[in-house]
Amino acid sequence: MQSIKNSIANSTKQNHQQKTQFITEQRKADTRRKIMLGGLIIKAKLDYLYPEQAQIIYGLLLDCRNALQDKPELAKKWQLLGEDLSIPIKKK
Numbered sequence: 001m002q003s004i005k006n007s008i009a010n011s012t013k014q015n016h017q018q019k020t021q022f023i024t025e026q027r028k029a030d031t032r033r034k035i036m037l038g039g040l041i042i043k044a045k046l047d048y049l050y051p052e053q054a055q056i057i058y059g060l061l062l063d064c065r066n067a068l069q070d071k072p073e074l075a076k077k078w079q080l081l082g083e084d085l086s087i088p089i090k091k092k
Helices: 002-043 054-070 074-081
Strands: none
Touching: 054 074
């Protein structure tokens, strides 16, 4: 009986460790994603607007999102403009 309890306890502990590791990996991936996105603002030389005029950056991004929804062909134009980007891009 004691060995069954020990097995259950060990299994629960392993599950908790796996969950914790998964959450940690997800948080690291999210942090890396945010750093990469912030790097794009710096690469575009818009970081001088932060923090005093961060609303301009946000408004610019919202305007671009809306323009892209209205005119999907803009994606190709913007892709060509960004060809000099020197960071690896992962395909999903």
